[in-house]
Amino acid sequence: MSALDEGRTPERPVFREAVRSLLAVLAERAPGRSVEVRVPPYGAIQCVPGPRHTRGNPPNVVEMAPNTWLELATGRVAWAEAVTDGRVQMSGNRADLSAYLPL
Numbered sequence: 001m002s003a004l005d006e007g008r009t010p011e012r013p014v015f016r017e018a019v020r021s022l023l024a025v026l027a028e029r030a031p032g033r034s035v036e037v038r039v040p041p042y043g044a045i046q047c048v049p050g051p052r053h054t055r056g057n058p059p060n061v062v063e064m065a066p067n068t069w070l071e072l073a074t075g076r077v078a079w080a081e082a083v084t085d086g087r088v089q090m091s092g093n094r095a096d097l098s099a100y101l102p103l
C-alpha cells in the first residue's frame with residue numbers, strides 16, 4: 001500500500017497478491033454466494049449471505065479497479081465516496097458492501 005500512497009503502481013505480483021488476499025478476507029467475513037465481487041484482472045469472489053446464484057450472470061455484482069479495492073479494503077476511501085465518484089460499478093439490491101468494509 002505504500003506504493004499506492006506514494007502515487008506509484010505496485011509491482012504486478014505484489015498488487016495481485018494484495019488484491020487476492022483481501023478478497024479472501026471479505027469472503028471469510030461475509031460468507032455466502034449472493035454477491036459477486038470482481039477486481040479484474042486479479043480476482044473475483046462470491047460472498048454475502050442470501051439467495052445463491054448458480055447460472056448465467058449473477059444479479060448482484062460489484063466491480064472495481066484493483067487500486068480502488070485496496071483503498072476500500074484498507075479504509076483509505078469510504079464506500080459511499082467510491083460509489084459516488086464512479087469508481088465502483090454495482091448492480092442488484094445486495095451489492096452494497098459498506099457493512100463489510102473496511103476489512
